[in-house]
Amino acid sequence: MGDKVFSLAQVSEHNTSKDCWLIINGKVYDVTKFLEDHPGGDEVLLSATGKDATDDFEDVGHSSTARAMMDEYYVGEMDTSTIPTKTKYTPPNQPQYNQDKTSEFIIKLLQFLVPLAILGLAVAVRFYTKSA
Numbered sequence: 001m002g003d004k005v006f007s008l009a010q011v012s013e014h015n016t017s018k019d020c021w022l023i024i025n026g027k028v029y030d031v032t033k034f035l036e037d038h039p040g041g042d043e044v045l046l047s048a049t050g051k052d053a054t055d056d057f058e059d060v061g062h063s064s065t066a067r068a069m070m071d072e073y074y075v076g077e078m079d080t081s082t083i084p085t086k087t088k089y090t091p092p093n094q095p096q097y098n099q100d101k102t103s104e105f106i107i108k109l110l111q112f113l114v115p116l117a118i119l120g121l122a123v124a125v126r127f128y129t130k131s132a
């Protein structure tokens with residue numbers, strides 16, 4: 001059958017309580033007449049319009065009776081390429097963390113060695129002045 005194919009923008013035009021379309025599992029449903037009769041209330045349906053409502057619909061765990069009712073409201077297929085896929089997480093840019101610890105290590109080493117060298121020098125001076 002030559003089912004109608006809708007884009008997200010087209011479906012999103014029907015996003016009011018007087019004209020409400022839903023996208024569930026790649027199919028488009030006109031639930032305007034069903035809003036008042038929906039056991040879950042009209043508000044949830046209105047909050048699910050204008051986007052892919054598949055997750056919202058599945059999260060409720062609708063019965064097979066509910067799924068059978070959907071045929072009545074079917075108006076066409078969804079052009080799924082117009083639905084944005086899940087946004088990819090990109091971590092915020094952070095200042096470069098210095099992985100190279102060599103310079104830090106050399107400073108620590110010098111902080112330890114310099115006083116030791118002075119001490120050694122003092123001992124040496126004392127030793128030589130004594131024997132002289």
Ligand code: HEM
Binds near residue numbers: 038047053061063064
């Ligand atoms: C054409 C689409 C839909 C149909 C035909 C439909 C039908 C039904 C039916 C028959 C029930 C009674 C319980 C059951 O049989 O599972 C129900 C409950 C419910 N539905 Fe839907 N529904 C639709 C879409 C949605 C969407 C998109 C949402 C979420 C945004 C939703 C949320 C709920 C909630 C919250 C309940 C109440 C569950 C409870 O109180 O236990 N429904 N629906």
